[in-house]
Amino acid sequence: MGQPAEALTWNFACPDWVERLKAGKSLLPPLPLNDNEAERAVAIFNNLRLPDVPGQPFMADAAGEWGRDIVRAIFGSMVEGERQVREVMAMVPKKNAKTTNGAAICLTALLMNERPRAEFVLVGPTQEIADTAFQQASGMIDADPYLKQRFHVADHRKAIYDRVLKATLKIKTFDMKVATGSKPVMVLIDELHLMGAISYASRVIGQLRGGMIANPEAFLVIITTQSDEAPAGAFKTELDYARGVRDGRIANARMLPLLYEFPEAMQVDQAKPWQDPRHWHMVLPNLGRSISLDRLIEEYQAAVDKGLQEERRWASQHLNVQIGLALHTDRWRGADYWEAAADSTLTLEALLARCEVAVVGVDGGGLDDLYGLCVAGREKDTRRWLYWFRAWVYSEVLELRHEIAPRLLDFKRDGDLVIIGHNGGPTLDDDDLDDDTPPPELLDERDVREIVAIVQKVKDSGLLPEKGAIGLDPEGVGALVDALAAIGLEHPQVVGVTQGYRLASAVWSLERKLKHRMAAHSGAPLINWCVSNAKAEQRGNAVIITKQAAGKAKIDPFIAGLNATKLLEANPAAQGGGVDDFISAMKAA
Structure with missing residues (x-):
């Protein structure tokens, strides 16, 4: 683009986010992106294939726009060798292909990378989620002849090696060792809400951020669902920060927020307008692809039939409704x-x-x-x-x-x-x-x-x-x-x-x-x-x-x-x- 970074306006606030959700529009605010680089990255992302769906369709057809928004923002924000969108937090309900999109973003980053021997890290909160992410990434490679030639997949190490630049994508389970000696170019954290109860989570995330400082093009992506309990710990800290940026309360922010959630007024209203399926499209960016409204309505009714506790848990996971109280079945009636x-x-x-x-x-x-x-x-x-x-x-x-x-x-x-x-x-x-x-x-x-x-x-x-x-x-x-x-x-x-x-x-x-x-x-x-x-x-x-x-x-x-x-x-x-x-x-x- 030719302009120095300080001459450009990188404001991540999105004050009209409610209207955008209602209209089905992107949550990506107007940013001075390098359109050529952004679209080159999106083209790579789109040409990846879903590995676990019959016919293995391209991400161009299977992925919702929220995944492409992350790709556009990250890879279109390089100015004079330094990335301006250094962090993204996306909060998306279940069944919107979060883990699949995360794997595709990681492979896109590997293919866009220009740093020899760079380290990329995808972190899952549990072994099961980390394994799922690895299977998606390795499956995308197996589905494409060029990628099979370009990358070596080490199943036993949960790692993917770039044969050209010797870069490495490591899939890890979250623990204190994740950040040890690491200077990653990219970190993607999957399902942060499950780390809210981990006492050292904030410290590890801070160490990961510190390790990325050495690389001017480094970036962090957090992709998560809302918690099925009241937000706590590292998840609450990051979510509160992202909301503050989105609403314009935090200036000169480091994080781009893409939060698919109902406005607070809809969540706390005693009439519970979020229960109406006519509003659900607001928070389901993959609707019509990995998820259907009819199926969701069936599942919601089943949750309602099981009681208030299950209804609230279901709503937190599938509609990103934030829980204030965990109303268990033997709760105090008050x-x-x-x-x-x-x-x-x-x-x-x-x-x-x-x-x-x-x-x-x-x-x-x-x-x-x-x-x-x-x-x-x-x-x-x-x-x-x-x-x-x-x-x-x-x-x-x-x-x-x-x-x-x-x-x-x-x-x-x-x-x-x-x-x-x-x-x-x-x-x-x-x-x-x-x-x-x-x-x-x-x-x-x-x-x-x-x-x-x-x-x-x-x-x-x-x-x-x-x-x-x-x-x-x-x-x-x-x-x-x-x-x-x-x-x-x-x-x-x-x-x-x-x-x-x-x-x-x-x-x-x-x-x-x-x-x-x-x-x-x-x-x-x-x-x-x-x-x-x-x-x-x-x-x-x-x-x-x-x-x-x-x-x-x-x-x-x-x-x-x-x-x-x-x-x-x-x-x-x-x-x-x-x-x-x-x-x-x-x-x-």
Whole structure:
């Protein structure tokens, strides 16, 4: 093109993406691409054959436009020897030929490559997915006489060698060794959403990015489906970044986003407009090729017949609908109404300003648990119950529970979880900890100190009732009781809340309040996760809330919320009138 890179406009934002999806148009924003190079790469991509379909049709006929958009952007963006589109993130639902397109992009890159002995890497989250990608790539080579002559396929090593430039495409399973000593020209990561629970995923991706710096033409492609759980870890980080670029919130971005998803308004609308098949074309760029609408409708109806949990899982995978709560079959019934009750403006300060009375619930467990706190209040005029949550955890839990470590780090970044540094291990960076590792004698007091500071703030607001102001799980709260006494809070303001079946009234009260829109909460991902982990068990006439899965499924902040609910049930008053006066008034009436 003859122009220096800085003279060109490489803006990856696509503010009209919703209109484009509705019209079936490309999500590729206007970029100053080298059309000759872009179309040369697309021609290579189009001439590859599908290896596992009768007749082995060309990609020109079998592939949707989204795959060609990636090829155009990557190979048409070389300016003075440096690639301007260095990263692409494509989020495409299942059955839209993601892995096949990924293999075809890798072979296109090999054929467009000009660097001798260059290294190309395709990374799958599991051995099965990596094997599938390798079979697609090797099958495309077997289907073309020229490619069979050009490339050597080493099945035992899951590698493809270019006989001309000695370049190598390696297909690997994601682990810590993927980035070791690697300086790749290309990295393609398949199904990133499955890596969300891998504690070291962000670190490995960062190392891969670092290895590519040495090559000015290097690029990274991420192709994934939406997660069947709330996004977490590396997947959440990359998805949030891609959305920020697409929506224009992040300038001078490194990543080109191609996200086939419904707008948030369609996903959170209680009428669920995404359920209407007339809208599905928006997120299915391969519709009419690898997938048919009639077949999808049949599969969706089968998922609906199996229950809400399966419907949500199906929608996340086949329509990229983002899940907020994992609604399992034995869930707490209030979870069905939880998302609709979220109020993002409900900070602690806002709750205290809006309420006529406030109480505090606390639930502390062992060193393997979260220390949960909930401030709850009764709103003036409306009398709605409002909830705000926070939690604390020691960093050892991230080492012991690798499967939830990425999610806990997300909650820390959200500001809703404090990770107390203590013997931090290899999965933690310095900025993952929320303190400078105080002396050993203070390590077990930080959570208590900060809880007391929050309680003091509520106390200073004048909203605490004279009786039943702070409700605690009686087990293991000795240090907190002593600390509360030091600021003048003792029985009858500080009370024990018996757990188990005695919490049943709070369970029922809160779920009824949610159903009738008489309760609201801050909508923090932390408490959403805890609510989704809650399992309801019927025991006699009572309902018991337990963990959905031992160890990894934390519910402590939610239990703190139930403890606070138990106090609100007594209809407390901030000034005068406590629980006893309320009961006397009821008897007199």
